Amino acid sequence: MKQRAKVVPLAKGEVLEIGVGSGLNLSFYDPRRVDHLLAIDPSKEIWNMNQIDTDSLGFGFDFEEAYAENLPLENNSIDSIVTTYTVCSIPKRKEAFLEMKRVLRPTGHIIFCEHGRSPERWIKMTQDVVNPIWKIMGGGCTINLDIPKVFEECGFRINQIDTMYIPGWKPACFNYWGTAKAI
Numbered sequence: 001m002k003q004r005a006k007v008v009p010l011a012k013g014e015v016l017e018i019g020v021g022s023g024l025n026l027s028f029y030d031p032r033r034v035d036h037l038l039a040i041d042p043s044k045e046i047w048n049m050n051q052i053d054t055d056s057l058g059f060g061f062d063f064e065e066a067y068a069e070n071l072p073l074e075n076n077s078i079d080s081i082v083t084t085y086t087v088c089s090i091p092k093r094k095e096a097f098l099e100m101k102r103v104l105r106p107t108g109h110i111i112f113c114e115h116g117r118s119p120e121r122w123i124k125m126t127q128d129v130v131n132p133i134w135k136i137m138g139g140g141c142t143i144n145l146d147i148p149k150v151f152e153e154c155g156f157r158i159n160q161i162d163t164m165y166i167p168g169w170k171p172a173c174f175n176y177w178g179t180a181k182a183i
């Protein structure tokens with residue numbers, strides 16, 4: 001089962017996707033649960049690479065060129081925030097999570113799937129060694145983030161989390177996925 005298929009269908013109501021990229025998650029949303037999706041990304045060029053007919057998604061859809069650190073949304077307006085493989089690329093993470101907290105309704109959740117810090121000593125050491133060059137080569141991506149710690153330090157409580165290596169080079173493939181709620 002694809003990682004995206006494990007998390008994206010959980011989104012419901014008014015949904016915000018942060019760092020939508022070229023829209024690889026869009027076909028995994030459940031149109032019976034989603035009323036409207038606002039997808040943001042600072043790169044319109046990446047978004048424009050998609051071949052998706054957004055009129056046939058089965059729910060309202062908008063794309064906006066925007067940063068997670070400055071969300072174009074009212075306070076308490078979102079039920080689900082979806083982020084997949086994006087937290088690692090956000091430069092001002094604390095500001096971004098403050099913004100997510102601001103726009104989420106009290107009943108809302110972040111639904112996430114991210115790669116991050118491995119529990120294995122040698123893989124962890126490799127991640128720490130390659131991180132500086134990885135950041136330069138990978139457009140700002142951090143390879144060694146302790147994902148639960150990031151959420152907790154930024155004011156969110158993890159409700160549910162799973163982990164595993166997906167196929168590929170182990171330092172880049174340790175995945176965390178689940179849901180979190182603002183404290």
Ligand SMILES: C[S@@+](CC[C@H](N)C(=O)[O-])C[C@H]1O[C@@H](n2cnc3c(N)ncnc32)[C@H](O)[C@@H]1O
Pocket residue numbers: 018019020021022023024025040041042043046066067068069083084085086089090091092
């Ligand atoms: C590795 S890609 C993941 C794309 C998509 N979420 C996916 O799962 O295929 C990371 C994305 O984060 C976006 N990004 C980088 N900095 C960001 C920021 N400050 N706020 C929101 N998105 C950002 C990038 O433009 C890129 O599209």
